[in-house]
Amino acid sequence: MSLKVAQKRLTREYQTIADKLPPSITAHPSDKNILEWHYIIGGPKDTPYADGQYWGVLTFPDNYPFSGPTVVMKTPSGRFEPSKRICMSISDFHPKGFNPTWEVSTILIGLQSFMAGNEATTGGVYASNAERKLLADRSRWWNSTAGGSHLEKTSSSKAGDGGKRFREEWPEVDKANWEWMASNDVDTATGRRAGADKNSCAKTSLGLGGSSGHNVVDAVVQQRDAGRGWMSRHKYLIAGALLFTYVLIARLINGDSLA
Structure with a gap:
C-alpha cells in the first residue's frame, strides 16, 4: 500500500x-522506475x-513521503x-527527521544550497577553489x-559507460554538451581545452573518475608525491642532518662541551 502512495x-x-x-x-523520473529521479x-x-x-540521482523509498531519498551526485x-x-x-540519512510536506523540488533546492557551503558531511570531499572551478569547466x-570512457575499445571494470546512461x-x-565541446575545442579524451597549459596546477586533471571507475587524479596527491620524490633524491643529505641533530642534542643533555 505504501508503495502505491509513493508512486x-x-x-503528482x-x-x-x-x-x-x-x-x-531540472529533474525527471526514470522511464523505468518512478522511484528513481535524475x-x-x-x-x-x-x-x-x-x-x-x-x-545526480534521487532514489526514493517505498514509504515516501514519510522518509527521504538517497541522494548522490555522479x-x-x-x-x-x-x-x-x-x-x-x-x-x-535522517529518515525520522524528514517532513512529509517536503517535495522533490524542496530536496533539490536544498541540495543546491548545501553544495555552496563547506560543511563537513558524509559523502563530502575537500578541494580548493581552483580544483572546483576546473571540475566545473x-x-x-x-x-x-563518462570521463573520456567513450574512447575505450574494450570493456573492463575500470572503464565507464561512455556516457550512455x-x-x-x-x-x-x-547533444548540447557535444556542441559545446566542439565550439570550445575541448579534447574529448581528456576534457582539456585546446591550448591549455598542461603544466599549470590550476589545469591538473582532478577527480574525473566517479561511477565510471576512472582513476581520480588529485592535485593534493600530486603535490604529496612530488614531495616524496624530493626526499628520495636527497635521502643521504636528510639522513646526515638528522644524525648531526641527534648527536648535538645528546651532547647538550650530557653537558659536554661543544668545542
Whole structure:
C-alpha cells in the first residue's frame, strides 16, 4: 500500500515540478522506475561551481513521503564524492527527521544550497577553489563521455559507460554538451581545452573518475608525491642532518662541551 502512495505522490509532483524549480535545476523520473529521479543542477552563482553542470540521482523509498531519498551526485564536483550517498537533513540519512510536506523540488533546492557551503558531511570531499572551478569547466565533458570512457575499445571494470546512461536520461542536454565541446575545442579524451597549459596546477586533471571507475587524479596527491620524490633524491643529505641533530642534542643533555 505504501508503495502505491509513493508512486501516486511522485507522479503528482512531476506534473508540477517545472513550476517549483528555478531555471538552474531540472529533474525527471526514470522511464523505468518512478522511484528513481535524475536531476541536473547548475552550479550556484558566485561560487567555484558557477559554470558547472551536475548530474545526480534521487532514489526514493517505498514509504515516501514519510522518509527521504538517497541522494548522490555522479558528476565530480570537488564538493561531493561522485556516486556516494550524501548526508543531508533531507536525505535517507535522517529518515525520522524528514517532513512529509517536503517535495522533490524542496530536496533539490536544498541540495543546491548545501553544495555552496563547506560543511563537513558524509559523502563530502575537500578541494580548493581552483580544483572546483576546473571540475566545473569539465563537467559537461565528463557527463557526456563518462570521463573520456567513450574512447575505450574494450570493456573492463575500470572503464565507464561512455556516457550512455547520461545520454539515455538527457538526450537533448547531451547533444548540447557535444556542441559545446566542439565550439570550445575541448579534447574529448581528456576534457582539456585546446591550448591549455598542461603544466599549470590550476589545469591538473582532478577527480574525473566517479561511477565510471576512472582513476581520480588529485592535485593534493600530486603535490604529496612530488614531495616524496624530493626526499628520495636527497635521502643521504636528510639522513646526515638528522644524525648531526641527534648527536648535538645528546651532547647538550650530557653537558659536554661543544668545542
